[in-house]
Amino acid sequence: xxxxxxxxxxxxxxxxxxxxxxxxxxxxxxxxxxxxxxxxxxxxxxxxxxxxxxxxxxxxxxxxxxxxxxxxxxxxxxxxxxxxxxxxxxxxxxxxxxxxxxxxxxxxxxxxxxxxxxxxxxxxxxxxxxxxxxxxxxxxxxxxxxxxxxxxxxxxxxxxxxxxxxxxxxxxxxxxxxxxxxxxxxxxxxxxxxxxxxxxxxxxxxxxxxxxxxxxxxxxxxxxxxxxxxxxxxxxxxxxxxxxxxxxxxxxxxxxxxxxxxxxxxxxxxxxxxxxxxxxxxxxxxxxxxxxxxxxxxxxxxxxxxxxxxxxxxxxxxxxxxxxxxxxxxxxxxxxxxxxxxxxxxxxxxxxxxxxxxxxxxxxxxxxxxxxxxxxxxxxxxxxxxxxxxxxxxxxxxxxxxxxxxxxxxxxxxxxxxxxxxxxxxxxxxxxxxxxxxxxxxxxxxxxxxxxxxxxxxxxxxxxxxxxxxxxxxxxxxxxxxxxxx
Numbered sequence: 197x198x199x200x201x202x203x204x205x206x207x208x209x210x211x212x213x214x215x216x217x218x219x220x221x222x223x224x225x226x227x228x229x230x231x232x233x234x235x236x237x238x239x240x241x242x243x244x245x246x247x248x249x250x251x252x253x254x255x256x257x258x259x260x261x262x263x264x265x266x267x268x269x270x271x272x273x274x275x276x277x278x279x280x281x282x283x284x285x286x287x288x289x290x291x292x293x294x295x296x297x298x299x300x301x302x303x304x305x306x307x308x309x310x311x312x313x314x315x316x317x318x319x320x321x322x323x324x325x326x327x328x329x330x331x332x333x334x335x336x337x338x339x340x341x342x343x344x345x346x347x348x349x350x351x352x353x354x355x356x357x358x359x360x361x362x363x364x365x366x367x368x369x370x371x372x373x374x375x376x377x378x379x380x381x382x383x384x385x386x387x388x389x390x391x392x393x394x395x396x397x398x399x400x401x402x403x404x405x406x407x408x409x410x411x412x413x414x415x416x417x418x419x420x421x422x423x424x425x426x427x428x429x430x431x432x433x434x435x436x437x438x439x440x441x442x443x444x445x446x447x448x449x450x451x452x453x454x455x456x457x458x459x460x461x462x463x464x465x466x467x468x469x470x471x472x473x474x475x476x477x478x479x480x481x482x483x484x485x486x487x488x489x490x491x492x493x494x495x496x497x498x499x500x501x502x503x504x505x506x507x508x509x510x511x512x513x514x515x516x517x518x519x520x521x522x523x524x525x526x527x528x529x530x531x532x533x534x535x536x537x538x539x540x541x542x543x544x545x546x547x548x549x550x551x552x553x554x555x556x557x558x559x560x561x562x563x564x565x566x567x568x569x570x571x572x573x574x575x576x577x578x579x580x581x582x583x584x585x586x587x588x589x590x591x592x593x594x595x596x597x598x599x600x601x602x603x604x605x606x607x608x609x610x611x612x613x614x615x616x617x618x619x620x621x622x623x624x625x626x627x628x629x630x631x632x633x634x635x636x637x638x639x640x641x642x643x644x645x646x647x648x649x650x651x652x653x654x655x656x657x658x659x660x661x662x663x664x665x666x667x668x669x670x671x672x673x674x675x676x677x678x679x680x681x682x
Contacts, residue, residue, distance in 0.1 A: 221246045221282070251379070252289075253278075256384055260391075267395055274292075277292035293383070294362065297390045302329075302332045305344070311447065314447075315447030316440055317339045317342070321487070323447070341358060341362065350393065358390065358393055364386075402432070409426060412461075416457065417460055438474075439473055439476075442470070462503075466506055482513045510552040522562050525548050528545040528549075529549055529569055533572065533577070534577075539585075542582040542584075542585040563603075567604050567607075568613075574586070575625045576625055578622055581621065593629070598638040601642070602637065602641075602642040605630075605645060608649075609660050616657075
């Protein structure tokens, strides 16, 4: 510490030598421990050895030089850390060091965007209870570090190093009873880490630009050029930062206190950002929508659904919700297909079903119903097909897994479907359906049936009457094992 250059304008006190410091510490220790002994209190392992304290005080100068005057003037807990270390209470010194680190992180969070921080740090239903600076102490330290890293207020390396200090604080500081011995060099190094990785760490460009974007979203309505510029910024985002920003925009949109300007801006930016959001993050938004519905948070559920609908994100709903939604969409499609003016009316429900199904993974509870409805609509009604809906049907058929493709191959056994296959339209669509299904058929029983259907010389409406083909459509039965005779 004696190596630290004095601040300009401070009075020069006589410099203490290393020997003077050690002698002063020894006298202090003897006095304090003597008083403890006189009243019958323990004196062993109360204070750290003087040599370790000397190492600490001699090693602080390099770390403290990194602090400018503004940082020094508000670093109360660094002063307390040094005093605690000097008297030999290293566990208390570590606790004060952590207090200073936490206070600085909270200052940075408040200066950046508190709501954005809470959206990342506080998970689940607890988020609604966090709003102002007074709620920051309620955020667990581990969550604060994680959120600061995801936002960019901590680097990845800094997060690892500072989290190590947090763990040592939990196990080796005065915050909890312990018998872990700390060294002066450890404390000095941890102070240096906190100063470099937290107190004096500058914001990286992405973090700074994100903060500027969040302020703009809340301040004024973005025009088309500003949205285009922001979309270019999204291209530069690392994957984890895109997920973090998406969580922030999601939080802004579902906030009951949002303004119309904020809502409009988020709606403009959400589709631009969605392209860069990971699958895990997308499913998390769907899960949050499901939780809002289950807990009857109707306003939150409505807002979340609006954002997911904006990007055709229904495939990311929880399975229970997707099952209900897909079942309703199938009913709508069937109703349109069998109703008046079906060639026109099929288009909207076909696209709605496609949005719900996404890349596939139709819940088992509605899987067969889904296959039947899509196949039936794809084949038409005997007089024609809905040309505008055919691309949606082809994409839906493209999502079928091998088991679903096997069900689709057997559609001719359904009397309603078989009755369509007599027409020239039905026969043409059936042939195209077989082409779409062929690459998906992996089971031997399905391949054998496919070959037989292709080799059939009659019209496809007669397939169900062929005894050989009918036998191939039946599930394979395993022979019963006879019990051994007694």
